[in-house]
Amino acid sequence: MPERTVLIVDDEFAIRDMLRMALEIADYRVEEADNIQDAYTRIVDQRPDIILLDWMLPGGSGIELLRRLKREESTQEIPVIMLTAKTAEDNVIQGLDVGADDYITKPFAPRELIARIRALLRRATPGQEQGRLEVNGLVLDGESRRIFIADRPVDMGPTEFNLLQFFMSHPERAYTRGQLLDHVWGANVYVEERTVDVHIRRLRKALQADEADYSGLIQTVRGTGYRFSARGL
Amino acid sequence: MPERTVLIVDDEFAIRDMLRMALEIADYRVEEADNIQDAYTRIVDQRPDIILLDWMLPGGSGIELLRRLKREESTQEIPVIMLTAKTAEDNVIQGLDVGADDYITKPFAPRELIARIRALLRRATPGQEQGRLEVNGLVLDGESRRIFIADRPVDMGPTEFNLLQFFMSHPERAYTRGQLLDHVWGANVYVEERTVDVHIRRLRKALQADEADYSGLIQTVRGTGYRFSARGL
DNA sequence: CGTTATGGTCATAATTTCATCATGTAATAC
């Protein structure tokens, strides 16, 4: 299981520190933010798997951030656990109303927090059902993240694998370099568009095995970008 | 790559100057405005590809302009990056709420700004209507940007493809060379009208496959221009 | 902590595509 990232948004150092310790023991990667602005930046740029959001924050209450996150499509799916100091029922209701997925009141037992995080992650990660894709004997196994040509495993880097996986699940369609960057690299990644060319080349090279040459499946669409197609060229 | 225009809206000369320099190095065309009024005029008249908007402006805060831009259909699609001072945290949320596409806090590294601009620009203009067009077995697939004759892909240049796409979506109608240039090449492109003839020829040639000859679909309208027609010649 | 892989960028080569020009051919006008 890939390591999950938890973003802690809280202005009190002591709390953050305590949380970080607990989470790291539980084997999560931890990011921290002590204000809304920084939090938003990290969320957009790093896409944590789950967010722990303090209710009371300087410069705008956490609920504003929450509302924003739940409205934006790209961040909607990230589960948020509200951390509330008081047992003020109102806040809890309001928070859940806006879209918090769970809440926990301070002080809390780290054990309980971890449990809730785990529960949310389990639920929120419908998992990218990967499975197995095949085209003319070229096989992609999502589980093991491996490619096979004539039953022989093929060697390629992670990015090339992701690229091929995207292509194989979206065949017969031309994509611009920008679209590929968004889908394969992820949005908010600042990478030169020409970099796509290089990975296309690496992927093509990897698809040239001794047994068969599948590099023709990756087709250049001049003036546009690239396309994966099993239909004859 | 058509040069992109960036409009800087900021009242401080020093900032504008710094931005202009960074942007010009990155090969953007730069427009400047130091107040809302001027900014609005330039946006409407020149339609920049992206706007850098300072939060604090004399004569109405930048958010007013932003709100207006996002309300009007003609300017809605132009991406806006808010420039905010470091201290104002809740401004960020507010700005994003109103429809800013991204924000960056001063002071910032030019490199980061360029990166964000590039990311936004590549996401914008997602592309137009596509789909599949067919005439008597001649198939145009907009998604994959390919032409098929008898299920075999046909080779042609981007311009020929665009030309055919335009024709197939506007059949039975004669167009002058000027109109074709406007629609297929894009407005304000300086190209000889006779150049259209050459591309018509190339398109016709491409439409002559071994299996079938579709070149007759592209008909010359003497004294006027050309027409795409499925009806008998 | 050194070693190896991977990823991103750049410079340059290799291709493809394009806009024009020059010239041939067909269609109208007179």
Place this chain on the structure above:
DNA sequence: GTATTACATGATGAAATTATGACCATAACG
């Protein structure tokens, strides 16, 4: 029938776009 105009076509150098190899920084690994 001949002049004139409009379109067709082949060739061509330039421009645009993509392919490729090399390099360096950094992450991953042992």
